[in-house]
Amino acid sequence: MLTYLSRHLQVIFSTLGAMQRTPMASINTVLIIGIALLLPVCLYVTIKSGQALSDNWQGRPQISIFLRADTSASEAALIFNEIRLHPSVQLAELVTPQQALAEFRALSGLDYELKFLDDNPLPHSIVVMPDAGHARSEHLLELQAQLSKIEGIETIRLDLEWTDRFNAILKAAAKLSLVLSALLAVALILIIGNTIKLLIFNRRHEIEITKLVGGTDSFVRRPFLYYGCFYGILGALVSLLLLSGTAHLLQQPMAELAALYQRSQLLYRLGIEEIAIIVLSGAFIGWSAARWSVARHLRQIQPR
Amino acid sequence: MIKLSQVSKQYPNGHLALNKVSFDIPSGEMAFVLGHSGAGKSTLFKLITRMEKPTAGQIIVHDQNLSRMRSSKVPYLRREIGVIFQDHKLLLDRTVFDNVALPLIVIGMPNDEIRKRVRAALGKVGLSGYEKNLPLTLSGGEQQRVGIARAVINRPSILLADEPTGNLDDELSDEIIDIFADFNQVGVTVLIATHDLRQVNRLGSRTIRLEKGEIVQTEATE
Numbered sequence: 001m002l003t004y005l006s007r008h009l010q011v012i013f014s015t016l017g018a019m020q021r022t023p024m025a026s027i028n029t030v031l032i033i034g035i036a037l038l039l040p041v042c043l044y045v046t047i048k049s050g051q052a053l054s055d056n057w058q059g060r061p062q063i064s065i066f067l068r069a070d071t072s073a074s075e076a077a078l079i080f081n082e083i084r085l086h087p088s089v090q091l092a093e094l095v096t097p098q099q100a101l102a103e104f105r106a107l108s109g110l111d112y113e114l115k116f117l118d119d120n121p122l123p124h125s126i127v128v129m130p131d132a133g134h135a136r137s138e139h140l141l142e143l144q145a146q147l148s149k150i151e152g153i154e155t156i157r158l159d160l161e162w163t164d165r166f167n168a169i170l171k172a173a174a175k176l177s178l179v180l181s182a183l184l185a186v187a188l189i190l191i192i193g194n195t196i197k198l199l200i201f202n203r204r205h206e207i208e209i210t211k212l213v214g215g216t217d218s219f220v221r222r223p224f225l226y227y228g229c230f231y232g233i234l235g236a237l238v239s240l241l242l243l244s245g246t247a248h249l250l251q252q253p254m255a256e257l258a259a260l261y262q263r264s265q266l267l268y269r270l271g272i273e274e275i276a277i278i279v280l281s282g283a284f285i286g287w288s289a290a291r292w293s294v295a296r297h298l299r300q301i302q303p304r
Numbered sequence: 305m306i307k308l309s310q311v312s313k314q315y316p317n318g319h320l321a322l323n324k325v326s327f328d329i330p331s332g333e334m335a336f337v338l339g340h341s342g343a344g345k346s347t348l349f350k351l352i353t354r355m356e357k358p359t360a361g362q363i364i365v366h367d368q369n370l371s372r373m374r375s376s377k378v379p380y381l382r383r384e385i386g387v388i389f390q391d392h393k394l395l396l397d398r399t400v401f402d403n404v405a406l407p408l409i410v411i412g413m414p415n416d417e418i419r420k421r422v423r424a425a426l427g428k429v430g431l432s433g434y435e436k437n438l439p440l441t442l443s444g445g446e447q448q449r450v451g452i453a454r455a456v457i458n459r460p461s462i463l464l465a466d467e468p469t470g471n472l473d474d475e476l477s478d479e480i481i482d483i484f485a486d487f488n489q490v491g492v493t494v495l496i497a498t499h500d501l502r503q504v505n506r507l508g509s510r511t512i513r514l515e516k517g518e519i520v521q522t523e524a525t526e
């Protein structure tokens with residue numbers, strides 16, 4: 001077992017040594033892998049950031065309740081009180097028709113035209129913010145049903161559409177990035193496979209002689225599989241470096257954006273498991289590429 | 305041990321290198337293969353190590369029929385046969401040590417055992433202290449001896465030597481052939497292709513004489 005391990009270590013070191021001897025080819029390959037991996041990784045981070053943002057919105061959705069037009073101010077106050085005391089309501093605000101009209105004036109710029117209205121057509125309304133524990137859409141729908149039983153309410157509007165639409169976009173983006181990642185993996189396998197092929201033919205003589213003295217196919221194959229793995233791992237590390245560089249560049253604008261949303265952190269930070277998965281995927285892609293290349297080319301090299 | 309019956313080898317270009325060759329070398333025997341350049345000596349060795357396949361006939365090595373041997377078994381056949389190649393077939397970018405150690409590395413032998421064996425084998429061919437040299441810094445004869453050390457390092461039961469003394473002076477040739485004779489003494493089957501009739505006469509072993517791919521005479525000169 002120990003021999004087996006030390007044998008593998010030996011192959012690993014000689015592989016690293018060989019990579020050092022042809023630094024340009026290795027660096028090029030690693031860079032290509034890194035850049036190619038950067039795209040799906042970036043997409044992933046973007047989607048994750050978006051999801052965090054959308055979760056955050058869902059935490060502070062608004063419910064707008066419009067009372068019937070003929071509701072008097074005292075009736076409105078009673079209804080407002082009832083809603084305010086509902087257990088899943090965190091915050092509620094009563095908007096009188098006068099306030100609503102003033103706001104509408106300010107927003108619409110229809111100041112002049114509105115002057116001709118002798119009656120304020122706007123009803124009383126109540127803006128409700130549910131507490132964090134009842135922020136998911138299903139809870140909101142339930143809350144809406146409960147509130148609608150209260151006498152004097154005309155309509156209740158949930159601000160769900162926006163987040164739903166955003167989530168749908170995120171889902172589509174996630175699907176797209178999966179497809180893209182799969183295509184990139186294929187491209188990477190072709191690229192790494194080609195580099196391995198060059199390595200195989202560079203070491204043709206050595207392979208022939210190793211076979212002559214009784215080296216099995218799996219022995220001859222091993223260093224090339226390691227090559228593939230190393231390329232993949234180094235490429236993944238390069239893509240992570242590039243990612244953190246990109247994040248660094250985005251830091252300033254993102255901080256401004258984060259301040260707008262009252263959040264300290266807008267960009268999703270990769271966890272240790274995700275980093276491990278990215279590195280392992282790199283290793284796996286490299287290994288598969290090497291496997292494929294070796295299967296195609298090693299058989300062609302026979303001692304003469 | 306090595307048995308050929310009606311073996312022919314025609315290369316893809318149509319050249320018939322061996323024509324209906326038959327012989328049987330029992331285990332533990334030492335024999336010389338004689339013949340002019342182009343007679344087919346190297347081709348014969350390539351067939352025995354399955355570097356080439358015969359176009360007709362049967363080759364049996366170690367009770368195994370090479371025509372029916374699966375290619376996954378070929379490495380194990382080659383581990384049983386030490387070959388000294390006419391063109392050395394050394395790895396020029398590797399040290400003498402690495403070259404000689406290769407047959408042990410492919411079978412996964414522990415490092416200290418490898419070091420011991422390599423030192424012993426290099427001592428036997430008179431190259432002690434050359435471990436760190438690169439092959440191209442050695443003379444032709446020294447390279448030849450590196451090839452010999454590599455061929456014997458795994459203690460194979462068969463030794464095939466293709467012109468092992470081609471580059472050596474008489475004295476060194478004698479030493480090298482004596483090394484083969486020593487291995488033969490302990491039971492190794494030895495087959496040597498050579499032009500060097502002096503060695504044949506000196507040892508008086510069996511000879512197989514090839515001419516244009518055909519056996520013209522096999523005899524036990526004893």
Ligand SMILES: Nc1ncnc2c1ncn2[C@@H]1O[C@H](COP(=O)(O)OP(=O)(O)OP(=O)(O)O)[C@@H](O)[C@H]1O
Nearest residue numbers: 315317319321339340341342343344345346347348
């Ligand atoms: N790969 C090949 N393709 C075609 N012809 C070949 C090939 N290898 C050898 N030959 C031919 O087969 C014949 C026998 O070659 P071989 O190498 O066996 O001769 P040899 O007896 O070893 O000669 P030498 O003493 O010069 O080494 C030669 O005529 C050679 O030209």
Ligand SMILES: [Mg+2]
Nearest residue numbers: 345346390466
């Ligand atoms: Mg020859």
